[in-house]
Every structure is written in C-alpha cells, then in structure tokens.
Amino acid sequence: MKYMKEIAIIFGVTLAGEILHALLPLPVPAGVYGLFLLLALLCSGRLRLPDVEHVGGLLLDLMPVMFIPAAAGLMESAAELRAVLVPFLTITFVSTLFVMTVTGRVAEAVLKGKKEEGR
Numbered sequence: 520m521k522y523m524k525e526i527a528i529i530f531g532v533t534l535a536g537e538i539l540h541a542l543l544p545l546p547v548p549a550g551v552y553g554l555f556l557l558l559a560l561l562c563s564g565r566l567r568l569p570d571v572e573h574v575g576g577l578l579l580d581l582m583p584v585m586f587i588p589a590a591a592g593l594m595e596s597a598a599e600l601r602a603v604l605v606p607f608l609t610i611t612f613v614s615t616l617f618v619m620t621v622t623g624r625v626a627e628a629v630l631k632g633k634k635e636e637g638r
Contacts, residue, residue: 525574528566532557 536553543552560566593600600607 522574525571528571529557529574529578532560 533550533553535556536551537549539552539556540547540549557566557571561568
C-alpha cells in the first residue's frame with residue numbers, strides 16, 4: 520500500500536505539472552513544472568522524502584531503460600551521423616566536460632558553505 524501512495528503522489532505532482540503547462544503560456548516542459556513542484560513541496564516540508572523515496576529510487580533505477588529506444592534510433596541513422604561524426608563527438612566531449620566541471624564546482628561550493636555554516 521505504501522508504494523501505491525508514493526506512486527499516487529508522484530503521478531499527482533506530474534499531473535499538476537501537466538496542468539500548469541496547459542495553463543501558463545511559457546515555453547517550459549510539463550516535466551520541469553512537475554520537478555519544480557516536487558522540489559517546492561520537499562523544501563517546504565509539506566512532503567517528506569520518505570513519502571516518495573522508494574518509488575522515486577525505483578524510477579531512477581529504471582531510467583536507463585528509457586534510453587534504449589534513443590540509442591536504437593542513433594544506430595538506425597549511423598550513416599547520416601558518420602558524415603558529422605567528428606563535430607558530434609567534439610561537441611559531446613566538450614559539453615560533457617563543461618557540465619561535469621560546473622557540477623563539481625557547485626557541489627564543492629555547497630559543501631564548503633555547509634561546513635562554514637556548521638562551525
């Protein structure tokens with residue numbers, strides 16, 4: 520029954536994101552609205568992490584499976600990709616390196632801020 524409650528909460532937040540997407544004239548995907556709603560609920564304390572933790576973990580574990588169709592689509596268009604392979608790999612490498620660097624710096628800053636706050 521606990522899993523049904525967690526699924527209902529996650530689907531409810533997702534539905535609220537879909538409704539916001541339909542109502543607001545902003546170019547923001549419905550999933551982003553849902554994620555921000557979930558973040559707001561968790562930060563405000565109206566929703567506790569244990570209330571969605573197990574199903575959220577399960578969904579994260581299943582996420583790689585969702586990339587299989589995209590990878591299969593890339594395999595089908597390999598001939599077209601071959602013509603732009605070097606720029607494609609360069610952009611992929613540079614953007615991945617950039618994201619990893621920025622994420623690491625932000626994480627270090629947050630951890631440093633928490634250490635200073637705890638003193």
